[in-house]
Amino acid sequence: MATRKSNDAEQHPQARTVEDVIVHDDIRNGDEALNFLRKEEIGDELEYVDEKKLLRKIDFMILPLCFMCYLLEYLDKSLLNYASVMGLRTDTNINTNQYANLSLLFYVAFLAFEIPHAYLMQRFPVAKYLGTMVACWGTCVACTAACESYGALVAVRFLLGAFESTISPSLIIITSMWYKRHEQPARVGLWYIGVGLGVVVGSLMSFGFQHYHSTTFTSWQIMFLVVGLFTVFIGILVILFLPDNPMSSRLSHAEKVIAVERLRENNTGIENKRFKLHQALECIRDPQVLLLCLITIAASVPNGAVGSFQSIIINSLGFSSEVTALLQIPSGVIHVISVLLATWSAGRFNARAINVIAWSAIGGLLGGGLLAFLPDENSAGKLVGNYLTQVVGAFLPCVYAFAGGNVAGHTKKVTSNALLLMSFCVGNILGPLTFRDKDAPGYVPAKVTIVAVDSVAIVLTVLLLVYYLWENHKRNKNPVEHQENIEFADLTDMQNKEFRYKY
Numbered sequence: 001m002a003t004r005k006s007n008d009a010e011q012h013p014q015a016r017t018v019e020d021v022i023v024h025d026d027i028r029n030g031d032e033a034l035n036f037l038r039k040e041e042i043g044d045e046l047e048y049v050d051e052k053k054l055l056r057k058i059d060f061m062i063l064p065l066c067f068m069c070y071l072l073e074y075l076d077k078s079l080l081n082y083a084s085v086m087g088l089r090t091d092t093n094i095n096t097n098q099y100a101n102l103s104l105l106f107y108v109a110f111l112a113f114e115i116p117h118a119y120l121m122q123r124f125p126v127a128k129y130l131g132t133m134v135a136c137w138g139t140c141v142a143c144t145a146a147c148e149s150y151g152a153l154v155a156v157r158f159l160l161g162a163f164e165s166t167i168s169p170s171l172i173i174i175t176s177m178w179y180k181r182h183e184q185p186a187r188v189g190l191w192y193i194g195v196g197l198g199v200v201v202g203s204l205m206s207f208g209f210q211h212y213h214s215t216t217f218t219s220w221q222i223m224f225l226v227v228g229l230f231t232v233f234i235g236i237l238v239i240l241f242l243p244d245n246p247m248s249s250r251l252s253h254a255e256k257v258i259a260v261e262r263l264r265e266n267n268t269g270i271e272n273k274r275f276k277l278h279q280a281l282e283c284i285r286d287p288q289v290l291l292l293c294l295i296t297i298a299a300s301v302p303n304g305a306v307g308s309f310q311s312i313i314i315n316s317l318g319f320s321s322e323v324t325a326l327l328q329i330p331s332g333v334i335h336v337i338s339v340l341l342a343t344w345s346a347g348r349f350n351a352r353a354i355n356v357i358a359w360s361a362i363g364g365l366l367g368g369g370l371l372a373f374l375p376d377e378n379s380a381g382k383l384v385g386n387y388l389t390q391v392v393g394a395f396l397p398c399v400y401a402f403a404g405g406n407v408a409g410h411t412k413k414v415t416s417n418a419l420l421l422m423s424f425c426v427g428n429i430l431g432p433l434t435f436r437d438k439d440a441p442g443y444v445p446a447k448v449t450i451v452a453v454d455s456v457a458i459v460l461t462v463l464l465l466v467y468y469l470w471e472n473h474k475r476n477k478n479p480v481e482h483q484e485n486i487e488f489a490d491l492t493d494m495q496n497k498e499f500r501y502k503y
Contacts, residue, residue, distance in 0.1 A: 031269035031410070033260045034488035036247040049258045054251075058178055058259065061249070063190050065234075065242045066171050069134055071194030072231045073167045075202050076141045077106060077160065079227060082206035083220035085311045085321040091218060094150050096440065102157050103432040109161030111425035117166040118418035121173065122275060122410065125244035130170040135235030137163035142228025145221040168424070169417035172404045176413065177245055177270045180263065181405035181502055182347050185398065189343025192397040196339060196390075199332030206325040245271050264487040267499045272410035272490045279411035279492055286494065288501075289416050291464040292402055293423040295356065298457035299395045300427020301434070302364055302450040313371075313386055316441040317379040327383070331390045338363075342394035343401070352398045353465040353503050357458050363392030364454020372447035389450060395457070396424070406468075406501050409492035427453075468503040475500065 080088070080102060089099060121129055140160040147153045175187050209223040217225070243249035246259040247270075263270060283289055310331065315324045342355040370385025399420065407416045434446035480497045483489075493499045 031272050031488040031490045032245065032247060033263070033270040034485060036260060037257070037488070049254050051258065051262065054255055054258060055183075057251070057255070059187075061243065062174065062178055063187065065238050066174065066191040067194050068234050069130065069167060069194075069238060070171065070191045071198045071201070072134070072138070072227075072234060073164050074195045074198035076137060076227060076231055077164060078198065078202055079141065079144070079220075079224055080157070081311050082202055082325065083223065085315055085324055086206060086210055086220040086223070087218055088220045091220075092147065092149055092153060094153070096435070098150050100432040100435060102153055104429050105154055106157045106161035106164075107425040107428040109158045110165040111422045111429070113162045113165045114169070114418040114422045114425070118169060118414040119275065121166065121170055122273060122414050125248075126170055126173055126271075127242040127244045128239055130166060130174075131235045131238030131240075131242065133163045133166040133170075133235070134238055135232045138228050138231025138233075138235055140228070141231055142225050144228070145217065145225040165421065165425075168400065168421050169414065172400050172417050173414065174242075175400075176266070176268060176404040177263075178259070181266050181268075182350070184404050185343040185347035185352065185401040188397040188400050188404065189339050192343070192400070193336045193339050195393060196332040196335030196337075199335060199390075200329050201332075203325050203328040203332065207322055210322055210325065266405070266408075267487050267491075267493075267496055268405065268408040268413070269410055269488055269490050274411075276409070276411040276490075279409045280415045282409075282492055282494060283407070283412045283415040283419070286407075286412075286416075287467055288402075288406060288464065289419060291460055291467065292399055292416075293419055295457050295460045295464065296396070296399055296420055296423040297427045297430075298453045298460065299356075299360060299364070299392060299399075300424045301431045301453040302368065302389055302392050303396075303428060303431060310386065312435075313443070314383070316443075317382060330387055334387050335390045335393050338391040338394040339397055343397050346398050346401060350502055352402055353461050353468075355398045356395045356461045359391050359394040360454045360457050360461070363389050363394075364450055364457070367391070368447055368450030368454065372444055372451060392454065402464075402502075407493060408496060408499060410490055412492045465503055468501040472500050 080099075084099060089095075094102075117133075137160050140156050140163060144153070144156045144160075147156060171191055172188075175184055175191075179187050205223060205227070209219045212219045212222055214222070246256055249256065249259075251259060260270065310328060311324055314327050315321065319327060338359060342359055346352045346355045367385045367388025367390075370381055370388065372385075374381045374385065376382075403413075403416055403420055407413050434449045435443050436445075439445055475497055478497075482498060486496060486498060489496075491499075493501070
């Protein structure tokens with residue numbers, strides 16, 4: 001009889017999970033939050049916890065370090081962009097194709113290590129793992145200062161991509177384990193603006209370091225060394241001060257309980273250290289994950305192209321290296337404003353899909369169109385087009401919010417995050433390849449590609465919106481009776497029929 005039950009459980013993981021976790025108290029299958037709540041005594045002190053004050057406390061504890069990690073992730077990988085007009089290409093004797101290959105290799109490593117990182121993040125404390133990876137990639141950045149050849153740059157860029165590939169999946173997991181679904185887009189936006197501010201900081205640093213002269217280090221070498229060492233310092237701070245989850249944080253007993261209880265409405269759980277194969281397989285078959293990945297690939301092609309070649313694009317308009325550095329500052333400002341507007345409105349009005357469509361149209365169709373089709377002598381118009389392409393970046397935090405709020409089950413969540421970032425890598429690998437030596441100095445085919453792929457991203461986002469509306473309508477027509485603690489049973493969004501998608 002026991003064997004029959006075991007076989008049924010293996011064939012029907014949903015029945016096993018719901019029955020064993022909720023009824024039979026199988027902690028291994030359930031979420032860590034359920035284990036925590038069953039062990040804790042909930043007393044009268046919970047009545048004195050102000051949720052708004054608790055939320056501000058969580059923000060202060062989580063967001064500054066998440067923001068610094070993301071800022072440094074973008075800044076560190078973009079230093080090559082700034083160094084390209086500071087003498088790096090001449091000093092290391094690399095051509096345009098080799099330079100493009102360095103961007104490609106970074107994202108190849110980024111892609112290759114997403115699945116291993118996803119597994120390890122589920123097995124180890126997520127904040128400690130993130131901090132370790134930050135310190136490791138900071139070491140790679142510092143070592144770039146010693147590179148004197150193309151081969152050496154290939155090695156450090158590959159390692160940099162391998163270590164940095166943990167950043168977005170870990171921050172999505174951290175955000176989803178602390179915040180309600182309607183709170184998540186704005187919080188994702190607050191750490192994601194590190195990209196825009198990274199552009200501002202990087203541009204000012206490039207301008208400043210170009211005035212550094214020494215017989216020991218070149219300007220680009222000292223830039224890599226200083227930023228790399230600072231990144232290692234931030235990684236150590238993350239290890240020491242960023243909590244791994246609400247249950248092990250520095251919050252008081254009552255605050256921990258409220259921090260966990262307030263997330264019941266998400267129906268996505270907080271954490272489970274057991275890898276569940278059926279959830280990973282479901283993730284691969286899930287239409288929403290497929291569409292999110294395709295959208296990310298399409299919208300990441302311009303990101304990879306403009307992000308790696310922005311200095312070269314602006315420089316080709318006739319500006320000096322120093323002025324080129326300063327002219328990239330508005331790109332960062334525009335990026336920050338668009339991300340804050342997109343993520344605020346996405347959470348406030350439940351409008352993630354609308355934001356992806358709108359910002360893709362502004363950045364990809366309008367910005368890309370100005371870059372591609374204006375005459376070469378219209379430098380001002382092309383510069384405006386370059387700036388508008390920066391708002392395409394506002395799509396990614398909305399996609400992250402989709403993944404964080406609409407994918408349930410911890411194994412499925414980490415798997416979807418890995419697939420999403422692998423898609424991001426594919427787009428960023430393809431982007432730089434659209435810039436070819438034979439198309440210099442205008443690179444018109446690369447700019448036309450920006451318009452084309454963002455058009456595809458818009459169509460795919462409409463399909464995703466239709467899927468969410470259809471799935472919610474189907475579930476509303478066939479409501480199910482609520483089961484106690486199902487929110488923390490570590491069920492997937494497909495298994496839990498009480499789940500409704502945000503769009």
